Amino acid sequence: MAIIQLKTEEELNQALMGTTPVLLFKHSTGCPISAKAFEEFQSFSKKYDTHDFYFLHVIEDRSLSDIVAKRWAIKHESPQALLLERDRVLWHDSHRAITVEALEDAWPHS
Numbered sequence: 001m002a003i004i005q006l007k008t009e010e011e012l013n014q015a016l017m018g019t020t021p022v023l024l025f026k027h028s029t030g031c032p033i034s035a036k037a038f039e040e041f042q043s044f045s046k047k048y049d050t051h052d053f054y055f056l057h058v059i060e061d062r063s064l065s066d067i068v069a070k071r072w073a074i075k076h077e078s079p080q081a082l083l084l085e086r087d088r089v090l091w092h093d094s095h096r097a098i099t100v101e102a103l104e105d106a107w108p109h110s
Helices: 007-016 032-047 062-073 100-106
Strands: 002-006 022-027 053-057 079-085 088-094
Touching: 002 032, 007 022, 007 062, 022 062, 032 053, 032 100, 053 062, 062 088, 079 100, 088 100
Parallel strands: 002 053, 022 053
Antiparallel strands: 022 079, 079 088
């Protein structure tokens, strides 16, 4: 499927309407650690090409980033990956802990 950029709360809500968990990556475009973590996120997504994955830019879309932090009571960090299911956080991590292996461990296998 695709890696989709979210820019609004409405788009986030649409992504959460499905029956499968949503993997969301919060990306800081000016940070080399975030760039590396985003590469890991992209590599992971290629293994599950039947799913959509989501990201947002924390600087450019700061209000959406703040909404995510407040809605799930997760301290804002970037980079940050969150596995969400409707109104639950199933897993989250940040910075150098975002690796293909960590995402594999967190992803619900069927």
